[in-house]
Amino acid sequence: MRHGAKLPHYLRSVRIIDTHTHLYQPAFDGDRVEAMARCEAAGVNTLLLPNIDTASIARVHDMMDRWPDRCFGMMGLHPCHVQQDAWEGELGTIETALRSSDRRYVAIGEIGFDLHWDKTTLDIQHVAFERQVAWAKEMDLPIVIHVREAFDAMFEALDSLNDSSLRGVVHCFTGNLEQAQRVLEYGDFYLGMGGVSTYKNGGLDAVLPHVPKDRVVLETDSPYLSPVPHRGKRNESSYTAIVAQRVADLWQGSLAETAEITTANAERLFRLNQFQPKR
Numbered sequence: 001m002r003h004g005a006k007l008p009h010y011l012r013s014v015r016i017i018d019t020h021t022h023l024y025q026p027a028f029d030g031d032r033v034e035a036m037a038r039c040e041a042a043g044v045n046t047l048l049l050p051n052i053d054t055a056s057i058a059r060v061h062d063m064m065d066r067w068p069d070r071c072f073g074m075m076g077l078h079p080c081h082v083q084q085d086a087w088e089g090e091l092g093t094i095e096t097a098l099r100s101s102d103r104r105y106v107a108i109g110e111i112g113f114d115l116h117w118d119k120t121t122l123d124i125q126h127v128a129f130e131r132q133v134a135w136a137k138e139m140d141l142p143i144v145i146h147v148r149e150a151f152d153a154m155f156e157a158l159d160s161l162n163d164s165s166l167r168g169v170v171h172c173f174t175g176n177l178e179q180a181q182r183v184l185e186y187g188d189f190y191l192g193m194g195g196v197s198t199y200k201n202g203g204l205d206a207v208l209p210h211v212p213k214d215r216v217v218l219e220t221d222s223p224y225l226s227p228v229p230h231r232g233k234r235n236e237s238s239y240t241a242i243v244a245q246r247v248a249d250l251w252q253g254s255l256a257e258t259a260e261i262t263t264a265n266a267e268r269l270f271r272l273n274q275f276q277p278k279r
């Protein structure tokens, strides 16, 4: 396919970044190359890949190696994988990957709090979060926060850990305006907007028009949480363009302007100019 051949004319100069995608997961083992081509056709030229646990590390590395100009990895332990007995070993492996000189990661992620599936691990989720935040400060990397039914836990942790050396994003933000403003008050923090912004009951139509445009980044969280009209089906990174259009509508702006602003935000937060060749 000729570069950009499938791109509608109004999208040809648009550059969109999917700041949170698990395209490395088995859900894409059958058509990952095609999914990457669909990204290019939709103007989604950069993908940031959050790690989940020790089993996913090799998959993240595979995509970083295969598409070194388009795929950038993160390293971290997801709160759902902070499990009794296993979590310290997993964190050790993740720390080894982070400190290895083989690869550079754009963030510590994804880390955070999840009380949807298991409330019994809250104590160790706090310890794992604190340890990973310390790495982020030491290595001058942003944190990518997952929070599900656990805003109180996240705020409690950030209230005590945040300082001027910390920056990050609350990915797949689903909170209300008050919670959004509280996140932004931490300083160099951003809100990650994904498919939920397209849901009628998602509540983000009451948030997005009221937050500063320079604090929003786009994502899919694929293969989860597909935007309308793909809701309920597998999500993929090319759909970041749908999220961009939805955010543009809520901002009453153009897709091109929204893409430009959110891409600049992502490049600033993740310091992508240190990773990407000049375009």
Ligand SMILES: [Zn+2]
Pocket (backbone or CB within 6 Å): 020, 022, 050, 110, 146, 221
């Ligand atoms: Zn994720």
